Amino acid sequence: MPIIEMHLLTGRTVAQKRxxxxxxxxxxxxxxxxxxxxxxxxxxxxxxxxxxxxGQTAAMRAEAAAASLPTKDPA
Amino acid sequence: MPIIEMHLLTGRTVAQKRxxxxxxxxxxxxxxxxxxxxxxxxxxxxxxxxxxxxGQTAAMRAEAAAASLPTKDPA
Amino acid sequence: MPIIEMHLLTGRTVAQKRxxxxxxxxxxxxxxxxxxxxxxxxxxxxxxxxxxxxGQTAAMRAEAAAASLPTKDPA
Amino acid sequence: MPIIEMHLLTGRTVAQKRxxxxxxxxxxxxxxxxxxxxxxxxxxxxxxxxxxxxGQTAAMRAEAAAASLPTKDPA
Amino acid sequence: MPIIEMHLLTGRTVAQKRxxxxxxxxxxxxxxxxxxxxxxxxxxxxxxxxxxxxGQTAAMRAEAAAASLPTKDPA
Amino acid sequence: MPIIEMHLLTGRTVAQKRxxxxxxxxxxxxxxxxxxxxxxxxxxxxxxxxxxxxGQTAAMRAEAAAASLPTKDPA
Numbered sequence: 001m002p003i004i005e006m007h008l009l010t011g012r013t014v015a016q017k018r019x020x021x022x023x024x025x026x027x028x029x030x031x032x033x034x035x036x037x038x039x040x041x042x043x044x045x046x047x048x049x050x051x052x053x054x055g056q057t058a059a060m061r062a063e064a065a066a067a068s069l070p071t072k073d074p075a
Numbered sequence: 076m077p078i079i080e081m082h083l084l085t086g087r088t089v090a091q092k093r094x095x096x097x098x099x100x101x102x103x104x105x106x107x108x109x110x111x112x113x114x115x116x117x118x119x120x121x122x123x124x125x126x127x128x129x130g131q132t133a134a135m136r137a138e139a140a141a142a143s144l145p146t147k148d149p150a
Numbered sequence: 151m152p153i154i155e156m157h158l159l160t161g162r163t164v165a166q167k168r169x170x171x172x173x174x175x176x177x178x179x180x181x182x183x184x185x186x187x188x189x190x191x192x193x194x195x196x197x198x199x200x201x202x203x204x205g206q207t208a209a210m211r212a213e214a215a216a217a218s219l220p221t222k223d224p225a
Numbered sequence: 226m227p228i229i230e231m232h233l234l235t236g237r238t239v240a241q242k243r244x245x246x247x248x249x250x251x252x253x254x255x256x257x258x259x260x261x262x263x264x265x266x267x268x269x270x271x272x273x274x275x276x277x278x279x280g281q282t283a284a285m286r287a288e289a290a291a292a293s294l295p296t297k298d299p300a
Numbered sequence: 301m302p303i304i305e306m307h308l309l310t311g312r313t314v315a316q317k318r319x320x321x322x323x324x325x326x327x328x329x330x331x332x333x334x335x336x337x338x339x340x341x342x343x344x345x346x347x348x349x350x351x352x353x354x355g356q357t358a359a360m361r362a363e364a365a366a367a368s369l370p371t372k373d374p375a
Numbered sequence: 376m377p378i379i380e381m382h383l384l385t386g387r388t389v390a391q392k393r394x395x396x397x398x399x400x401x402x403x404x405x406x407x408x409x410x411x412x413x414x415x416x417x418x419x420x421x422x423x424x425x426x427x428x429x430g431q432t433a434a435m436r437a438e439a440a441a442a443s444l445p446t447k448d449p450a
Contacts, residue, residue, distance in 0.1 A: 001382055001383055001384055001421070001426060002381055002382060002383050003303060003340065003342065003381075003382040004379060004380070004381050004382070005379070005380040005381075005382075006377055006378075006379050006380075006403075007117055007376055007377060007378040007379070007380075008376055008377050008407075009376055012407065014274050014284075016406060016407055017274045017275065017282060018274070018281075018282055018285065019406040020402065020403060020406040020407055021277035021280050021281070021282055022280040022281075023280075023402035023403075023405065023406050024280075024399055024402050024403065025277070025279060025280030026280065026402070027395065027398035027399050027401070027402045028381075028395060028398075028399065030398065031391060031394040031395040031398050032383075032387065032391055032395055036279035036280055037278065037279045039277075039278070039279060039280065040276070040277070040278050040303065040340070041276070041277045042232055042271055042275065042276055042303065043271065043274075043275035043276070044119060044269060044271070044275070045275070046117055046118065046119070046376070049089050049092045049093065049118075050092065050117065050118035050119070050120070051115070051116070051117055051118070051376060052096035052100070052114075052115070052116045053112065053114070053115050054100060054111035054112045054114060055096050055097040055098075055099075055100030055101065055111055055114065056093075056096070056097075057092060057093055057096055059089075060093060076157055076158055076159055076196070076201060077156055077157060077158050078156075078157040078378060078415065078417065079154060079155070079156050079157070080154070080155040080156075080157075081152055081153075081154050081155075082151055082152060082153040082154070082155075082267055083151055083152050083182075084151055087182065091181060091182055094181040095177065095178060095181040095182055098177035098178075098180065098181050099174055099177050099178065101177070102170065102173035102174050102176070102177045103156075103170060103173075103174065105173065106166060106169040106170040106173050107158075107162065107166055107170055115378065115415070117378065119269060121151070121267055121268065121269070124239050124242045124243070124268075125242065125267065125268035125269070125270070126151060126265070126266070126267055126268070127246035127250070127264075127265070127266045128262065128264070128265050129250060129261035129262045129264060130246050130247040130249075130250030130251065130261055130264070131243075131246070131247075132242060132243055132246055134239075135243065153228060153265065153267065157417055164349050164359075167349045167350065167357060168349070168356075168357055168360065171352035171355050171356070171357055172355040172356075174355075175352070175354060175355030176355065186354035186355055187353065187354045189352075189353070189354060189355065190228065190265070190351070190352070190353055191351070191352045192228065192307055192346055192350065192351055193346065193349075193350035193351070194344060194346070194350070194419060195350070196417055196418065196419070199389050199392045199393065199418075200392065200417065200418035200419070200420070201415070201416070201417055201418070202396035202400070202414075202415070202416045203412065203414070203415050204400060204411035204412045204414060205396050205397040205399075205400030205401065205411055205414070206393075206396070206397075207392060207393055207396055209389075210393060226307055226308055226309055226346070226351060227306055227307060227308050228306075228307040229304060229305070229306050229307070230304070230305040230306075230307075231302055231303075231304050231305075232301055232302060232303040232304070232305075233301055233302050233332075234301055237332065241331060241332055244331040245327065245328060245331040245332055248327035248328075248330065248331050249324055249327050249328065251327070252320065252323035252324050252326070252327045253306075253320060253323075253324065255323065256316060256319040256320040256323050257308075257312065257316055257320055271301070276301060314424050314434075317424045317425065317432060318424070318431075318432055318435065321427035321430050321431070321432055322430040322431075324430075325427070325429060325430030326430065336429035336430055337428065337429045339427075339428070339429060339430070340426070340427070340428050341426070341427045342382055342421055342425065342426055343421065343424075343425035343426070344419060344421070344425070345425070
């Protein structure tokens with residue numbers, strides 16, 4: 001240990017995943033005095049209908065946000 | 076918090092996911108006295124070979140159930 | 151399934167836990183068309199130093215909130 | 226209970242998943258004195274960029290390992 | 301990996317925990333072809349009000365079972 | 376999101392928990408471009424019999440390490 005499970009919305013790039021794995025590992029080692037080899041990180045990605053806040057899924061929020069965007073000048 | 080992780084077999088519709096997110100959030104707020112904004116729900120879906128009861132995967136059970144169905148031929 | 155893991159801050163009463171278990175189960179059955187017997191719920195409680203938002207633990211927030219309370223009239 | 230969540234790298238066969246579900250269930254029943262019907266196992270698979278040790282993802286390790294393989298005799 | 305999370309009701313002995321850790325590890329290695337050193341197991345224990353089936357906590361079930369026990373022959 | 380679950384052996388100090396919550400949050404925001412308010416971290420602590428590697432619990436390893444320590448001055 002530490003064993004870390006990180007839940008993310010889908011869509012991160014490979015570079016972001018590699019960057020965050022390295023940065024979390026460094027942060028954990030510095031703060032808890034463990035060796036990098038002890039730190040394991042598992043990422044689980046969730047789609048837009050698989051994460052909700054206040055009873056609304058992320059996809060619902062994205063739809064609502066898109067609908068309230070000002071229309072582009074039709075002229 | 077509360078933060079809720081829900082494990083489901085794959086195959087729920089968008090409407091079911093939105094419905095259950097809203098209903099769980101309402102139930103949790105009513106029972107625990109928290110605000111909707113505090114309730115986060117994560118869904119993880121598992122395929123038929125990724126969930127087992129009594130050492131048999133859901134896919135094995137589905138196969139067994141299909142095999143034991145009475146043939147339709149009424150004659 | 152569904153199998154549900156719920157993370158809470160410590161301190162809920164037995165009545166709250168029983169109430170929320172019943173209410174979530176009812177919500178899930180109504181929305182997903184499953185039988186109550188299929189619904190399992192696991193609660194994990196986390197102490198005030200074991201949950202953080204924006205890098206601050208719940209205990210830090212509680213301390214900050216207490217410190218900013220108006221002092222009771224010393225007169 | 227017991228409820229068991231198993232995290233694996235992607236790529237196991239159906240036979241492996243069925244085999245490990247049966248074997249874990251048997252092990253748990255023998256050691257803890259529970260009935261098979263009580264044992265539920267959930268598998269979550271993680272891709273090569275979604276699991277890291279020491280701040281390096283499994284995919285990074287696989288690339289490094291491939292790069293250090295002796296070239297096959299070109300003759 | 302594999303990384304395994306096992307949820308148990310509280311009350312297992314040290315011997316049971318050591319026995320099940322060894323037995324699961326052996327089962328996983330035999331079925332998935334991994335080395336013992338790769339297998340990590342995390343146990344989380346849940347109290348009687350923190351696990352429910354069909355909307356009833358384990359403690360509720362235990363109370364109901366106790367109440368329906370035949371009284372011991374008073375003669 | 377991100378929502379992060381961190382599993383630790385018991386025994387970290389309050390200062391360590393606060394330090395690691397802040398450092399992980401900073402690392403995640405810098406790498407994934409999210410706001411601190413979006414980052415939630417849950418810590419679950421596991422006792423010495425509740426974490427095993429290679430089928431041996433942490434407590435077993437600690438016992439074995441203690442037993443193999445050189446005796447203090449044999450004279």
